Amino acid sequence: MIRTENVTKYFNRNKPDELVAVRDVSFEINKGDFAVFKGPSGSGKTTLLSLIGCMSRPTSGRVIVGDRDVSRLPERFMTEVRRNTFGFIFQQFNLIRGVTVCDNVMLPLFPTDIKPSELRKRTENTLDNLNMLRRKDFLVQKLSGGEQQRTAIARALINNPDIILADEPTAHLDTHLSEEFLSMMKKLQEQEKTIIIATHDPLVYEKEYVNLVIEMRDGMVRQITRKG
Amino acid sequence: MSINRHFNILDYTLQSLLRRKFKNIGIIIVFTFVIFITGSVLLLSYSFKKEAMLMLKNSPELIIQKTMAGRHELIPVGISSEIMKIPGVSKVEPRYWGYYYDSLIKANYTILASGESLSANNRLLKGRLPGINENNTAAIGRGVSEARFLNTDSSISMQTAGGRPMDFWITGIFEADSELLTSDLIVISRADFMKLFGIPEQMATDLAVTVSNETETVVIAKKILSQFPDTRPILRSEIIRTYDAVFGWRSGLILTLFSGALIAFIILAWDKATGLSAEEKQEIGILKAIGWETSDVLEMKFWEGLVISLTSFLIGIILAYIHIFFFGASIFAPALKGWSVIYPNFKLAPYIDFYQISILMSLTIVPYIASTIIPSWKASITEPDIVMRG
Ligand SMILES: Nc1ncnc2c1ncn2[C@@H]1O[C@H](COP(=O)(O)OP(=O)(O)OP(=O)(O)O)[C@@H](O)[C@H]1O
Ligand SMILES: [Mg+2]
Numbered sequence: 001m002i003r004t005e006n007v008t009k010y011f012n013r014n015k016p017d018e019l020v021a022v023r024d025v026s027f028e029i030n031k032g033d034f035a036v037f038k039g040p041s042g043s044g045k046t047t048l049l050s051l052i053g054c055m056s057r058p059t060s061g062r063v064i065v066g067d068r069d070v071s072r073l074p075e076r077f078m079t080e081v082r083r084n085t086f087g088f089i090f091q092q093f094n095l096i097r098g099v100t101v102c103d104n105v106m107l108p109l110f111p112t113d114i115k116p117s118e119l120r121k122r123t124e125n126t127l128d129n130l131n132m133l134r135r136k137d138f139l140v141q142k143l144s145g146g147e148q149q150r151t152a153i154a155r156a157l158i159n160n161p162d163i164i165l166a167d168e169p170t171a172h173l174d175t176h177l178s179e180e181f182l183s184m185m186k187k188l189q190e191q192e193k194t195i196i197i198a199t200h201d202p203l204v205y206e207k208e209y210v211n212l213v214i215e216m217r218d219g220m221v222r223q224i225t226r227k228g
Numbered sequence: 229m230s231i232n233r234h235f236n237i238l239d240y241t242l243q244s245l246l247r248r249k250f251k252n253i254g255i256i257i258v259f260t261f262v263i264f265i266t267g268s269v270l271l272l273s274y275s276f277k278k279e280a281m282l283m284l285k286n287s288p289e290l291i292i293q294k295t296m297a298g299r300h301e302l303i304p305v306g307i308s309s310e311i312m313k314i315p316g317v318s319k320v321e322p323r324y325w326g327y328y329y330d331s332l333i334k335a336n337y338t339i340l341a342s343g344e345s346l347s348a349n350n351r352l353l354k355g356r357l358p359g360i361n362e363n364n365t366a367a368i369g370r371g372v373s374e375a376r377f378l379n380t381d382s383s384i385s386m387q388t389a390g391g392r393p394m395d396f397w398i399t400g401i402f403e404a405d406s407e408l409l410t411s412d413l414i415v416i417s418r419a420d421f422m423k424l425f426g427i428p429e430q431m432a433t434d435l436a437v438t439v440s441n442e443t444e445t446v447v448i449a450k451k452i453l454s455q456f457p458d459t460r461p462i463l464r465s466e467i468i469r470t471y472d473a474v475f476g477w478r479s480g481l482i483l484t485l486f487s488g489a490l491i492a493f494i495i496l497a498w499d500k501a502t503g504l505s506a507e508e509k510q511e512i513g514i515l516k517a518i519g520w521e522t523s524d525v526l527e528m529k530f531w532e533g534l535v536i537s538l539t540s541f542l543i544g545i546i547l548a549y550i551h552i553f554f555f556g557a558s559i560f561a562p563a564l565k566g567w568s569v570i571y572p573n574f575k576l577a578p579y580i581d582f583y584q585i586s587i588l589m590s591l592t593i594v595p596y597i598a599s600t601i602i603p604s605w606k607a608s609i610t611e612p613d614i615v616m617r618g
Binding site: 046047050055056057075076079082083084088090094096097098099103107108109110111112113114115116119155159 | 230232233235236237239240243247507510511514515516517518519520521522524527611612613617
């Protein structure tokens with residue numbers, strides 16, 4: 001499903017502040033995996049997520065999603081892959097302040113040809129599944145942390161993606177909400193979706209249903225553990 | 229068809245505008261104000277020009293005045309027959325007009341003896357013109373009527389050159405069509421005119437010369453001048469050219485260019501001051517990260533620029549129209565007052581030069597849209613992964 005081949009990512013190439021965030025990384029994630037990038041701060045987890053999610057291009061090496069090499073795609077196609085394949089849950093949620101829950105969730109589908117009525121119906125269904133329907137007309141900044149995250153999840157699911165990427169999803173949540181989040185991800189995995197989470201929270205990577213742990217250190221893969 | 233897509237983006241844009249209410253209302257106010265001022269000047273100068281042209285269209289090809297030491301003097305009607313002898317001249321008509329100072333309202337009236345040239349403009353009247361030989365009657369302009377609170381079937385009193393009072397029964401009032409020209413006008417009979425100004429028989433204010441072939445006007449004017457060296461021929465084409473230079477398209481264009489530059493400057497200054505806020509950059513990053521293309525972001529910014537600039541433009545132009553044609557350019561009144569006390573109340577006929585308006589439109593809306601799109605374009609071509617790091 002996803003394969004990286006000798007992926008290296010430089011920042012500020014050929015400048016005094018040049019930095020290698022990810023170096024010579026190769027691994028494979030299968031459809032339906034519940035994968036975790038684990039490692040200390042600065043080890044390159046976020047960079048790796050953004051490379052897989054077509055948000056940036058590797059300096060060298062290849063990233064293959066499905067059967068497509070996305071590392072050299074023109075911008076338009078990268079956007080297309082991003083929109084059709086991935087759902088992102090960002091560390092800071094990245095919701096747009098001043099906009100209602102409903103509209104935040106709709107955002108990814110605005111620049112598509114979907115009918116406004118259809119879009120609304122789909123959004124309400126998604127919110128309903130996450131038990132967020134009664135908050136749909138709230139401005140996002142008025143929500144609690146847990147509700148903001150569920151809004152972010154709804155937005156990640158609205159385009160019905162095959163792969164869900166989450167960056168430090170439990171960093172701002174207490175244990176109870178973290179558990180709730182993980183069980184939602186578990187449910188999605190049961191619906192044949194691939195889950196990839198970057199985290200250094202043991203609560204996450206010690207879960208028994210996490211079947212793939214890719215351990216990073218200083219931009220390199222230190223260890224890959226596959227269960228079952 | 230991808231119409232839903234544009235509709236969806238527009239929908240989101242309108243919400244974004246509401247979200248940044250105060251900033252956007254601020255921009256709209258400044259923008260509207262600039263359009264209002266420029267639009268007012270354009271509408272005013274164009275209407276003036278139109279009215280002046282209207283007046284000139286009805287004026288004769290050639291006017292002969294008599295000068296004495298460079299000053300305008302009365303002209304003896306007797307020389308008409310001499311002028312008639314010049315080949316190409318088809319008609320010579322004496323005209324009787326003058327300014328009368330009314331100390332009551334401290335303003336000048338233009339007094340005109342009724343004659344053929346005036347009756348051609350009959351449509352301008354409510355009531356009727358005094359007949360050519362109907363004494364002690366007058367038709368007055370609306371400015372006079374309003375300044376002196378006079379209506380038809382009342383009378384206005386003036387003082388003759390000999391110091392005696394003279395009353396005129398008002399038979400008609402000039403209506404709006406060409407207020408600039410008729411606002412301060414009083415039309416009376418010729419006999420009354422002579423009496424009021426104490427003009428000797430056989431004298432006139434000037435002579436209107438009609439020429440059978442318009443292209444010969446200059447030649448005829450030269451002939452008249454050589455035959456009567458103490459006269460001054462005035463060509464209509466000369467007057468038109470003067471008016472053109474004052475109110476002409478060039479001034480309009482310069483003004484428009486100037487205002488376009490002004491708006492561009494204001495926007496630039498504004499943009500330099502505010503820039504794309506961190507929040508806006510973040511928003512663009514988020515939109516890109518969740519699947520918007522660069523072109524979608526730019527389309528949103530295009531709608532944003534269009535909505536703001538078009539709204540401001542329309543409000544500004546409508547306000548300018550109301551200002552000029554319903555309130556008689558009251559904001560510019562102090563500047564116009566030098567002309568006559570009677571004018572501040574005048575209402576111009578609404579003439580609009582759509583060419584000028586569309587230039588103003590393109591010189592303001594296009595730069596504004598560009599100035600909204602360009603900074604966003606810079607933000608939207610960068611890789612969206614910056615949002616991964618907040
Ligand atoms: N856009 C960038 N420009 C320059 N350096 C960057 C950029 N993005 C990341 N880096 C650097 O790359 C390295 C890897 O960063 P990354 O965010 O991938 O680590 P991480 O494992 O996600 O860390 P954390 O747990 O703190 O989120 C860090 O040293 C970081 O400072
Ligand atoms: Mg990170």
